Structure formats: structure tokens, C-alpha cells
Amino acid sequence: MDVGSDKDITRVLFCGLHFTASQNYTREYLQNYPFIQVDDVPLDAVPDVIKNYHICVIKNMRLDSNVISHANQMKLLLQFGVGLEGVDVDAATKHGIKVARIPGDATGNAVSCAEMAIYLMLGLLRKQKEIQISIEEKMLGEPVGETILGKTVFIMGFGNIGIELAKRLRPFGVKIIATKRRWSSNSEVPLQSNANGITDDLVDEKGSHEDLHRFASNADIVVCCLTLNKETAGIVNKSFISSMRKGALLVNIARGGLLDYEAVAQHLQSGHLGGLGIDVAWTEPFDPSDPILKFNNVLITPHVAGVTEHSYRSMAKIVGDVALQIHAGSTQLTGIEFVN
Template identity: 75%
Template structure:
């Protein structure tokens, strides 16, 4: 590790000031461990200083081969959460650097994201923006909203978040249908599409695979996107998918903005086919407050905070801190999920 005045220091780099709770909680947790130094560096400065660090938490930064090539002392690149699509994993592997995510099932992140999905669903059904207009106009008893009771919810991506969402939706009296989280390798040994391992039959009424997504969309009143983002799923919610949805149905995304084709979603809202859109993630982040999609009263947007709760972020900060300690001590790394 780094030699700092005769002391060996393990240095942890957080890329950029966004998602501040991630580094703030980590710094707080590491106060009792002076042999680990945690720094927050502006995104534009990361390539110039990354050679000084042993652990990097990328957050929303694109980590390409150029940046990785400068990480001469790097032992581990990790995400404060589960999405590692911004990291060039092949380049990291060639440089001998491990890449890891923090499993959402053990930190409370999946539960937090599931709660946000329900927040957005209820906001759309009860017409949150119209309610605010009624308050300003001193109107009582309007708008008339809808209930979750009796609705069919299609969970597009039944991974850890999807499972947690299904658990919480069931008491609302809904029918739940779902397809697997990813399908980069979606054929089983018999050559047939297969759902993701671990789908709980007690939580889901009907399950399917890649080829079923438009059929399932046509059955649903609400579609919640929980997919992993990869080359197979980018832009998967496109004009064809949206046209397969019922007129007036609602669409929620708590996963990654790149799963949606912007122009298709805009057109579906403009035509009135899509009943409502609730998103915690966007095509470009930070989200443009002047984006024309916000002109629609049936659009709700939150600033990528689905997983940003104190219990979840403190749990993940502890994982980052513990891993830094393990790297410093040269012991086996635990609590993370390697992707290379």
C-alpha cells in the first residue's frame, strides 16, 4: 500500500461529488481506521490522480480503458450498488484489476428500490401532479384516482429488486407477472428460453422469458422495469414494446435510463397511449429540468434516489470500508460480488 511518512496507507477514491451519502457514510465509518484514506475527487480530475489509489468506487463515472490504464496501483474497482455497465471489465481484467458490485439483497438496496417503485406507481395512479394543482387552486375532492387493487403488474426483470417488489405488491391485491432480469445467455440446455434462477412461485402468478415481454406487456396495467442494462437490453422499451402495452397503462423505471428509447416514450406520452410515466433514472443524468417530457402532467421523476436511503447507504458504506480494510490487511475479500 501507499507509503505516507513511513505509514502504510490504503487509499480509496470516490469518483465525483454526486450521491454524496455514499462517500460521507464511508468516511464516517472509516474514522476509526487511520490506515485507510478516503478521498472524493471531481470527475474531470480522476484520470490524473487515479494512479495514487488502491480502491476506486466509480459511482456514475464511465471507466474506460484509458482511465484504467492509469490505475497502476489499483486492486479493486467497485460500484456503490449493483450496476457495473459503465466499467470496461475486459480492460480491467487485462490490467489485473478485480471488478465487483455490492449485492443488493444483503444491504437493503433492493428493498429501498422496491419501495420507490411503489411510490411512483401510487403517484401515477392517484395523479400526484394533478393533486398538487388542486391544492394550489383550492379544489377539494379531485382528481379521481385509481387503486392498485385488482391491477396486473408486470415486473420486467425479476431479480433481487423484482422479488422485493413482488413481496410488497402482493398485499395490495394485485396480479403479478414477471420475466427474468437479463437474457444475455437465455437458452437452457434444451435450447429453450428459461427464466432466471430463483424466481419464487409464491410471489408471482405467471412468469416468462425474453420472448414473452410484449405478450406480458399487453396483459398489464402497470409495467415496472427492473432489468440489468447490457447490450441485449439497451433500448428494450421501444416503440414496439410500448405499442404492445394497453392504452392508458403506466410505465415505471427504477433501473437504468438506457433501457428506454427516449423518442418512443415521448411519442407514446404525446399520443395519449401511455397513461403515465414514473422514472427514477433518465436518459441523461443529471436530468435536464427543461426536458420537454416534463410538460406532461402524467410524468413523475425522482433524481436517482431509489436506493438512496440511510439504511441502504450505511450498509453499503460498511461493505466498502470493510473491503478496504481487507485489502490493507491482505485478507480474502468478502461482502462483494466479483464480475471478472
Template identity: 60%
Template sequence: MAGARSAATRLTHSSLFLLSRAAAAAATRRTNLPSSPRDYSKMASSVGGNGYSDVTRVLFCGHYWPASTIYTKEYLQNYPFIQVDEVGLEHVPDVIQNYHICVVKNKCIDSDIIAKATKMKIIMQYGVGLEGVDINAATEQKIKVARIPGSTTGNAIACAEMAIYLTLGVLRKQKEMDTAVIQKDLGLPVGETIFGKTILILGFGAIGMEIAKRLRPFGVKILATKRNWSSNTVSCDLDGLVDKKSGPEDMYELAREADIVITCMTLNNESVNSSLCSFI
């Protein structure tokens, strides 16, 4: 969930699509949902008079990444039948039974919490990562689980830029440089260039591809792993983009060649046990 507003705004548009679909499922007494904010406003003025008092309630978990809640509220301000609330992480289990949609952010939604979500229709992420959601438990409760693909929203690009920024910061010894500037020590520290380095990208999905595109002009050698390299799983031309590609089973061999390793894999038990802990 990168902090660029352009990416977050596009995420909000995608979120609205899911919220609107959930509203249709949650408000069973509304046979014809309005198609525009103006129509929603007309319905709002008639609440009580015709007995339509259903509101689709959306829960944002936690106060971290506040832009996600702010942008969603801004976009939905003319939709009175969708109410957006944000509560602290510790209070989610106490209130989740009152909501139809849950935006998890960095909250772990386990089977115990899901069991309390008696009105829930959708558990979704304001971005990509769903590793904190017990998807099997949600499925058993007939709750849909959704995410917003990073390849279509700008999120993958924002993450790729951040990964390159952090890589350059490490090579240039940014923290030491901050101290040197304060102490007026010119010429210190002596950093390294990224030019000529060999970089291994573990997980060549949407983020990995965007990283490779942006690394190529730096004059680096790019190695990458991916479970399936078939053409229908890669949305770009790999010629000239990746110097050596392989599967996860060869990542240790590739890591021996690499100066820098960038991990872009989904965080789950398999990826943690097979790779992440080995590189830490």
C-alpha cells in the same frame, strides 16, 4: 443506490470488507495487517519510525449520493491506513493513477481511464450497477471489479419501495395533486387505484422479487420475466407470488396484458436494444 440510511449503513459494512482486503493487496510491505481499529491506531503512531508509510487510497467518483462517502469516512475514521477522497467526475481521469480502490457511483470508467489506473486493485460500486465499467479492460489490467449484492444489504428493498411509490404517484397523479392542493381545488385530480391492475415486472432478480412481495397485498395480478426460473436462481417461494412467469422472449406478449410495466433488468446493450427502447 437508494437513500435509506439503514441500507447505506449496511453497504458500508460490506464496503469495509472489500476495502480491508484491498488494503492487504496494496500494501505489500505490511506482512501482518491489524484486525481492529485499535491495532491500526498503534501502527499509525509508529509510521516513519519503522518505515511503514503505505496508505490504501480510496477514490469516490463524483459528489452525487454524498451519503456513500460520508458513511464510509465515518466508519473508517479509526483506520488511518485507509484514506477516502471524493473528487468531481471531471477530475477522475486526472487523479485515478494515485488510488488503489475506485468507487464509481455514476462515473463511466472506460478503457482509457482504466489504462491510467496503474495502482488500482479494485473497481467497485457502492451498490449494484456496474454498467458504466469496462469490465473486460479492467480484467486485462488485473483489476478486480466488485459490487455489493442488493439482496443482502437492504438495497433491493429500498429500490422496491421506491418503485411502488413512483407507481402509486403516477396512478394518483401526484404532480397534478400538488397543484390542486396549492390552488385549494378539493377532489381534483381523480386518480386511479392500483387494486385490480396487472403489473409486469421485467427482470425478476433481487429487486423484482421484493417488488412482487410488496405488490401482492394490493390485490394486483403479477406477471414477471426472468432468464432462468430454476429453483437455485430464485430465493423465495413463487407460489402465490407470481401469477404468470416467462422468459424475456415473451415480454411483448405479457406487456399487452399489463397496465403497468416495471423494469428491473441490468442496463446493458442487450437489455436496451431488446426492451427498454421499445417501451419508451
């Protein structure tokens, strides 16, 4: 990789080789702007080269104070998406570096994640792994699945993804309950019109973090849409899963660290947990030989909930536009959400 010495070049570093569409689509968007250089390097190479770059697109990199201290030309640390739990924001602030995320509601990322949650729900309800076994064994009419109709779905963390999920679940004929840290008194949830033009709330019952176990005990399906932080890490633990209905399904399209691995494995083994659908795992990439994947009622996808043509091209455009703004010397960057 040649970072060159031309001071008229604005250099963008993508951390890590996973999620390759992020850098590929950004390069494609910027192909007519030769003064913007886009590179990607393996995660272990980032500390050695970060000093050469003006913008760092984080992805799944852990940027601690030591790495950040070497970024002496850095103007912006930007997540290709929403989660910033791997960034030492205080250290970045100390070094005069702005930190930002790309809002999911503006790019289609939230919509893409909501669709993945429904995919995992339906896959568990219709017993996707057992279907494959029936195909291999040339069996017809097995397994007997379940409908989502009539189920109670608990959306745990009613943010952008939760809102989009609720919109898409409504036509399935489900009851939707949801929690968030606080509900605005002016507009508690977005409204939508049904076929008759009557406006209804998206959520049938609203609660806060104090209601987590009560809501879990009333749900057939729990969907984790929470942000991962020190308060939510491991929040789906033994106590939480024990409070769920026997046979209920658990879906996680947010961050793997929200779930306690041992608690999940134990409740799958006992049969209390009726199924697990995850797009994010405790360690990524996830070990394909991990014993948790041997259960027929476990479905896993490789962190692709937000990886769609629509969302990734939208986010690549934002990264490209921000790079052009920084190159032009603008201090009022648009399209991103700052956290410091």
C-alpha cells in the same frame, strides 16, 4: 486533496461528487482507522489522480480502458451498488484489477428500490401532479385517482429488486406477472406464507424475454428492473410501448438507457402511455426543462431509489470492510460479488 506518500496508507477514491452520502457514510464508518484514506473528486479529475489509489468506488463514472491504464496501484474497482455497465471489465482484467459490485439483496438496496417503484406507481395512480394543482387552485375532491387494487403488474426483470417488489405488491391485491432470462427448475420463485399459513408463489405468471410484448399487452403497470447491457439497451422502444395497453403506466427504477426517449415522448404525446414514473433518466442529472417533464402524468425522482439510510450505511460498511481487508493484505475479500 493531499494523497500523501505514506506507503502504509490504503487510499479509496470515490468518483464524482453526486451521491454524496456514499463517501460521507464510508468516511464515518472508517473514522477510527486513520490508515484508510477516503477521497472524492469531480468526474473530470479522476483520470489525473486515479494512479494514486488502491480502491476506486465507481458510482456513475465511465471507466474506459484509457482511464484504467493509469490505475497502476489499483487493486479493486467497486461499484457502490449493482450496475457496472460503465466499466470496461476486460481492460481491468488485462491490467490485473478485480471488478466487483455490492449485492443488493444483502444491503437493503433492492428493498429500497422496490419501495420506490411502489411510490412511483401510487403517485401516478393518484395523479400526484394534478393533486398539487388542486391544492394551488384551492379545489377539493379532485382529481379522481385510481387504486392499485385489481391491477396487473408486469415486473420486467425478476432479480433481487423484482423479488422484493413482488413481496410488497402482494398485499395490494394485484396480479403479478414477470419475466427473466431463465427460471431455475428447482426454485423458480421465492415462496411466502399468507395470513392463513398457506404458501403461494410470488408470481402468478412467469415468462422469458420472448414473452415481453405479450406480457406488456396484459399489464396495467410495467416496471423495469432489468440490468442495462448491450442486449437490453433501448429495449422499451416504440414496438414495446405500442404493445402495452392504452393507458398503462410505465415505471423505471433500473437504468435510464433501458427506455428509448423518443418512443416514450411520442407515446406520452399521443396518450397511449398513461403515465411515466422514473427514478433514472437518459442523461443524469436530467435537464429540468426537458419537455417530457411538462406532462402531468410524468413523475421523476433524482436517482434516489436506492439512496436510503439503511442501504447506504450497509453499503458503506461493506466498502469500509473491504478496504480494511485489502489493507491487511487479504486476497479473499468478502461481502462483494466479483465479475472477473
